[in-house]
Amino acid sequence: MSDHATKPESAASTPSHRYTADLASGFEKHWRTQWESDGIYRVGNPGDPGFDDSLPKFYCLDMFPYPSGAGLHVGHPVGYIGSDILSRFHRMRGYNVLHPMGWDAFGLPAEQYAITTGIHPAETTRAAIETYRGQLDAIGFSYDWSRELATIDPDYYRWTQWIWLQAWNSWFDDTCDKAKPLSELIESLSNGQREVEGRPWSDLNDEEQQAYLDDKRLAYLSEQVVNWCPKLGTALANEEVIDGRSERGGYPVVRKPLKQWMFRITAYADRLLADLDKVNWPESTRTMQAEWIGRSEGADIDFQCEHGDPIRVFTTRPDTIFGVTFMVLAPEHPLVQALITSPSPSTDVEALKQYVETASSRADVERMADQEDKTGVALGLSAINPATGETIPIWVADYVLMSYGHGAIMAVPGHDERDAAFATRFDLDIRTVVRSSNGPAGEGCLTGDGLVINSSGDDLSLDDCTSEEAREAVIEWIEKKRIGDRQVRYRLRDWLFSRQRYWGEPFPIVHDEHGRTWPISEEHLPVELPPLDDFVPVESEDPQPLLAKAEAWLNTTAGEAGVDPALLPPDTPVTRETNTMPGWAGSCWYHLRYCSPNCDTRFVDEKAEAYWLGDGVDLYIGGAEHAVLHLLYARFWNKMLHDLGHVSSEEPFRRLFHQGLLTSWAFQRSDGSLVPVDEVEEKDGDQYVETATGASVKRTIAKMSKSLRNVINPDEVIETWGADTLRLYEMYMGPLESSKPWNPRDIIGVFRFLQRLWRLVIDEETGSVIMADEPDETIERALHRTIHKVESDIERLSFNTAIAALIEFVNVATSTGRMTTDQIGRLVRTLAPMAPFVAEEIWHRIGNESSIALTQWPEFDETMLVDDTMEMPIQIKGKVRSKITVPSDASETHLQETALADPRIVELIGEAPVRKVIVVPGKIINIITG
RNA sequence: GCCACCGUAGCUCAGUGGUAGAGCAGACCCUUGGUAAGGGUGAGGUCACGGGUUCAAGUCCCGUCGGUGGCUCCA
The missing domain is CATH 3.90.740.10 (Valyl/Leucyl/Isoleucyl-tRNA synthetase, editing domain)
Incomplete structure (x- = not known):
C-alpha cells in the first residue's frame, strides 16, 4: 500500500524510502483527500442518526480569522495547531468533538481596498476566504468544514440582525438585574403596576409613550459626542480608540456629536464584572476586563x-x-x-x-x-x-x-x-x-x-x-x-454600535418622516446590503454613511421594507437606516451558530445549543489583543440572550487561552532604522551586514510585518519540510502562550526527529516495516512513560514538552532495538494529535485499515512508570557527593544503611559525627555531619 | 506612575523544594561524496543580583536591577 509515498528521490544517493519533504508531501496529499472524502472529522448533533449524546462533549473553538488579501503567515496557525491537537486528543479519548472554523469577513480592510481598486469587497473577501481555506487545509486541521460559516453570508447576518432586534425589543429591569422583553414593560405600564414618574401610562400621549419606551431599549438611538475618525470616515467605539487614535490604522480621532445606535452594555456592568470569577481565563485578561469595567x-x-x-x-x-x-x-x-x-x-x-x-x-x-x-x-x-x-x-x-x-x-x-x-x-x-x-x-x-x-x-x-x-x-x-x-x-460606557461604512450588516430598521423608528419583521430578514460600486466616503461637515448613496434602496415604503402592516400601513414612505453594524457584530455570536450553521428556523437549534453550549465553550483559543473588545462584547450578547431565554449558559467561553505572538528576526542599522530581512547577509557566524552597503546591522526581534519583509508563509515551509514538520516546529518552539521568534535554522531539528522516527520503524531502503517479535523491556517501559507524559502535557497545553518526550523516546528506542507492531501502533497514536499525517501513514503501513484519528488513545500502566532499580544521589550537608543504585522499593532504613556504607561517603565523612540523615525515598539521601 | 508576567548554555526554551536538561548553533570522530545528508562523542552553567526560610532553593519569601505586556486625567 501507500505507493503514493514511494516517489523516487532526485538524489540517487538518498535511500528511496527515507522521510523527506517529497515523501511527506506525497502521503500528506493522499491523507488529506482521504480524510475529506471519508468525512472523518464531521460531527453530528443530538438527534442525528448515529450520534451518541450520552458521550461527553468537547467544544474546541478558535477565534476565527479576518481573511485578508495577504493570506496566512506562520503566526496565524499557532493557536489553531494547539486547538487541533486538543481536538484530536479528545476525539481519541471518546469525546464528541465540535471543532469548527469560519470567517470574520465584514470589516474595514476589504472596504479600504475597494476604495482604491473599485473591486467590490464581497469579491476580494470571497477570494481571500478561498486562499485561507486552502492554506489551513494544507496544515492538516481536523475542522468539521460542513459547519463552515462566514459573517457576510445573508443566512448568517439575517440572525445577527435578529439578535439586534431582540435587544431593540428589550429593556433592562434593574429590580431583578436582567433583560426582559419590552412587551412585559408595556403590560405592567398599561395595567397600572408601573408608572412613569408618578404619572399613569394612559396619561402619556402617543409621542411621550414612544419616547419613554425608546429610552428603555437595550439597543437605542442616541445623539452624542462620539469618536469620529475622518480618515476612516466612521465613528468608533471607546474600545477602538487608543491614545486618541484609531485602533486600526492609527488615524486621529476627534469628538463630534452624532446620532448613533448604542447598546446598553452598562446595564450589565456588575454582572460582567462579577462573573469573571466564574470563568477559567488568564488572570491578566480578567484583570484587563475588570479594569475596563472600572x-x-x-x-x-x-x-x-x-x-x-x-x-x-x-x-x-x-x-x-x-x-x-x-x-x-x-x-x-x-x-x-x-x-x-x-x-x-x-x-x-x-x-x-x-x-x-x-x-x-x-x-x-x-x-x-x-x-x-x-x-x-x-x-x-x-x-x-x-x-x-x-x-x-x-x-x-x-x-x-x-x-x-x-x-x-x-x-x-x-x-x-x-x-x-x-x-x-x-x-x-x-x-x-x-x-x-x-x-x-x-x-x-x-x-x-x-x-x-x-x-x-x-x-x-x-x-x-x-x-x-x-x-x-x-x-x-x-x-x-x-x-x-x-x-x-x-468606567464602562455604553457601546457605540453604528458605523458609517458599507461593508457591514445593515440595521433591520426604518425611519418614518416623523423621525420614529420601525423594525423590520422577522420573516423579512435579512435586510440585505444593497449593491454599490463607489465606496469613497462622502466628504462633508456632517458625516454621511455610505449606504446613503444607494438611493433607490434608501427611500422605500414600510411594506416594501418589511415592516409589520399592523404597526405601519404598507404604503407609508420610510427611509432605511444607513449606518451599518461594526465588525464586532458577527463575532459576538458565531460560537452559537456553529452548533447548527444551517438551521433556518432559529438562530441556533435549541437541542444542539443545549448539548454543545450547556456550560459554554470548553476551550477558546485566540490572541490576547481581544481581551476587552470581542471578549467583552460576546459576553454581553451572551448574557442578553441568556436573560431572554435563548441561550443556556451565563458565560459563553468557560476556558480561554491566549497563544503567544510569533515574531521574526529583523535587522537594525546603527541609527535604529530597520532593514528588510532579504537585504541582509550573515557574516562570520554571528555578524550581519546590509547587502547593499556592507554596513554591519544588529539583529533584533520584531513582529512579522510586510514592511520589514520578515513574513514567513506557511505554504513555503510545508513545501520545504512538510506539514507535520511545520506543526511540530510551531509547537516545539516554546510554551504556547509565550511570544517567540521564528528561527528557520531550528526547523531542521524537528524534521530530523521525524526522520529518525520514520527510520526507527521503516526500512529506508525497502520501505518495509522494521519489526520485533517480542517487546523489549526497556522500550516498553519508556513507551509507558512517554504516553503518560504526553497525555498529561497535552491536557495542560504544554505541547513543547510533550514533543520533547517523544524525541527522547525515539532516541532511547533507536539506541535500544526494534519495536513490535503493537508498540509502533501505540507510539504513533501518541504522536497522532501533533503530527497526524506521518502517524496516519505509519498506522496504515503496520496494517490498520481505519483512520488513526478515530482510534483510542493508548493506555499506560502505572507500575511501568518506575524502574526496578534506580540511581539515588547522596548529599553531605546539601551537596551531592555520591550516587548509589538501589531497588526502587527499598526501605528508608535500607537506604540509610546503604548510603552510610558507600565507600566514597565513608571517606568524606571521616571522623565527623553524623548528626542526622534525611531520607526521601525515590528522591535523595542527605547526611548532616557535626 | 500602577498592575501582571519573565530573567536557566551562544540562540530558543523545559525544569513539579531533592542529581542542571532538550533542540539548534559551535567542536571533534566515523560514514557519505555535489549544494539544507546520516551516526557518534566531548565541550559549553555564578540558574540576573543581594538577603531570608529550609536538612536541602533554579524552584518558596523579601528587596534591587533588567526586559515584556497591559492600564493611565475615570474623580
Whole structure:
C-alpha cells in the first residue's frame, strides 16, 4: 500500500524510502483527500442518526480569522495547531468533538481596498476566504468544514440582525438585574403596576409613550459626542480608540456629536464584572476586563452653590471632604452652558466662552497629550463646602470629563495629583487632611489611605479615623443631611454600535418622516446590503454613511421594507437606516451558530445549543489583543440572550487561552532604522551586514510585518519540510502562550526527529516495516512513560514538552532495538494529535485499515512508570557527593544503611559525627555531619 | 506612575523544594561524496543580583536591577 509515498528521490544517493519533504508531501496529499472524502472529522448533533449524546462533549473553538488579501503567515496557525491537537486528543479519548472554523469577513480592510481598486469587497473577501481555506487545509486541521460559516453570508447576518432586534425589543429591569422583553414593560405600564414618574401610562400621549419606551431599549438611538475618525470616515467605539487614535490604522480621532445606535452594555456592568470569577481565563485578561469595567465605590454629594441648584459630584474619597478647597466642572457641564447664556456679574464671559469652545474642538489626542499642563478658567461663582461651611471657588477645566460621574468634581489638591497640579498652576489652597498611618505627616501629595487629620466641624468630626472609617462616617452624615448618598460607578460606557461604512450588516430598521423608528419583521430578514460600486466616503461637515448613496434602496415604503402592516400601513414612505453594524457584530455570536450553521428556523437549534453550549465553550483559543473588545462584547450578547431565554449558559467561553505572538528576526542599522530581512547577509557566524552597503546591522526581534519583509508563509515551509514538520516546529518552539521568534535554522531539528522516527520503524531502503517479535523491556517501559507524559502535557497545553518526550523516546528506542507492531501502533497514536499525517501513514503501513484519528488513545500502566532499580544521589550537608543504585522499593532504613556504607561517603565523612540523615525515598539521601 | 508576567548554555526554551536538561548553533570522530545528508562523542552553567526560610532553593519569601505586556486625567 501507500505507493503514493514511494516517489523516487532526485538524489540517487538518498535511500528511496527515507522521510523527506517529497515523501511527506506525497502521503500528506493522499491523507488529506482521504480524510475529506471519508468525512472523518464531521460531527453530528443530538438527534442525528448515529450520534451518541450520552458521550461527553468537547467544544474546541478558535477565534476565527479576518481573511485578508495577504493570506496566512506562520503566526496565524499557532493557536489553531494547539486547538487541533486538543481536538484530536479528545476525539481519541471518546469525546464528541465540535471543532469548527469560519470567517470574520465584514470589516474595514476589504472596504479600504475597494476604495482604491473599485473591486467590490464581497469579491476580494470571497477570494481571500478561498486562499485561507486552502492554506489551513494544507496544515492538516481536523475542522468539521460542513459547519463552515462566514459573517457576510445573508443566512448568517439575517440572525445577527435578529439578535439586534431582540435587544431593540428589550429593556433592562434593574429590580431583578436582567433583560426582559419590552412587551412585559408595556403590560405592567398599561395595567397600572408601573408608572412613569408618578404619572399613569394612559396619561402619556402617543409621542411621550414612544419616547419613554425608546429610552428603555437595550439597543437605542442616541445623539452624542462620539469618536469620529475622518480618515476612516466612521465613528468608533471607546474600545477602538487608543491614545486618541484609531485602533486600526492609527488615524486621529476627534469628538463630534452624532446620532448613533448604542447598546446598553452598562446595564450589565456588575454582572460582567462579577462573573469573571466564574470563568477559567488568564488572570491578566480578567484583570484587563475588570479594569475596563472600572467599578468605583464612593458617594454622590451635593455642594450648595451661590446661585441656583446645588452641584452634584461623585467622589471615591468622601473621607477627604474637609480638604475640598475648590470645585471643577467639565466644559460641557450644563451650569457652564447656562452661565454663558446668562452670566453672573463676576463671570468673565469672554474667557469662559473661549475656553469652552477650545476645549470642545480639541481632539482627544491633544487633550491627553498635556496631562501635566492643566488649563482652566474660574467661573466667578462659589460653592459651599458642606463640612467646613467655607466658601470655595468653582472652576471649569477640561481635565474633568462630562462623561463620567456628573461632570463635576470636588477638588482635593492635598490628596489627588490632578487636583494638586491644577491648584499649583492656579495658586489655589491646598489642605492636608490625611496623614500616612505609619510615617510622619508627609511632604508631597499622599493619595492613598491613612489617618484623617484637620477634619473637625460643627456636626462632623473625623480626626484620627482611618480613611475607611471616615468614608463610612461621611456617607452616613450626608445621607442623614440628605445632601448625598452612597454610589457605585463604572468606567464602562455604553457601546457605540453604528458605523458609517458599507461593508457591514445593515440595521433591520426604518425611519418614518416623523423621525420614529420601525423594525423590520422577522420573516423579512435579512435586510440585505444593497449593491454599490463607489465606496469613497462622502466628504462633508456632517458625516454621511455610505449606504446613503444607494438611493433607490434608501427611500422605500414600510411594506416594501418589511415592516409589520399592523404597526405601519404598507404604503407609508420610510427611509432605511444607513449606518451599518461594526465588525464586532458577527463575532459576538458565531460560537452559537456553529452548533447548527444551517438551521433556518432559529438562530441556533435549541437541542444542539443545549448539548454543545450547556456550560459554554470548553476551550477558546485566540490572541490576547481581544481581551476587552470581542471578549467583552460576546459576553454581553451572551448574557442578553441568556436573560431572554435563548441561550443556556451565563458565560459563553468557560476556558480561554491566549497563544503567544510569533515574531521574526529583523535587522537594525546603527541609527535604529530597520532593514528588510532579504537585504541582509550573515557574516562570520554571528555578524550581519546590509547587502547593499556592507554596513554591519544588529539583529533584533520584531513582529512579522510586510514592511520589514520578515513574513514567513506557511505554504513555503510545508513545501520545504512538510506539514507535520511545520506543526511540530510551531509547537516545539516554546510554551504556547509565550511570544517567540521564528528561527528557520531550528526547523531542521524537528524534521530530523521525524526522520529518525520514520527510520526507527521503516526500512529506508525497502520501505518495509522494521519489526520485533517480542517487546523489549526497556522500550516498553519508556513507551509507558512517554504516553503518560504526553497525555498529561497535552491536557495542560504544554505541547513543547510533550514533543520533547517523544524525541527522547525515539532516541532511547533507536539506541535500544526494534519495536513490535503493537508498540509502533501505540507510539504513533501518541504522536497522532501533533503530527497526524506521518502517524496516519505509519498506522496504515503496520496494517490498520481505519483512520488513526478515530482510534483510542493508548493506555499506560502505572507500575511501568518506575524502574526496578534506580540511581539515588547522596548529599553531605546539601551537596551531592555520591550516587548509589538501589531497588526502587527499598526501605528508608535500607537506604540509610546503604548510603552510610558507600565507600566514597565513608571517606568524606571521616571522623565527623553524623548528626542526622534525611531520607526521601525515590528522591535523595542527605547526611548532616557535626 | 500602577498592575501582571519573565530573567536557566551562544540562540530558543523545559525544569513539579531533592542529581542542571532538550533542540539548534559551535567542536571533534566515523560514514557519505555535489549544494539544507546520516551516526557518534566531548565541550559549553555564578540558574540576573543581594538577603531570608529550609536538612536541602533554579524552584518558596523579601528587596534591587533588567526586559515584556497591559492600564493611565475615570474623580
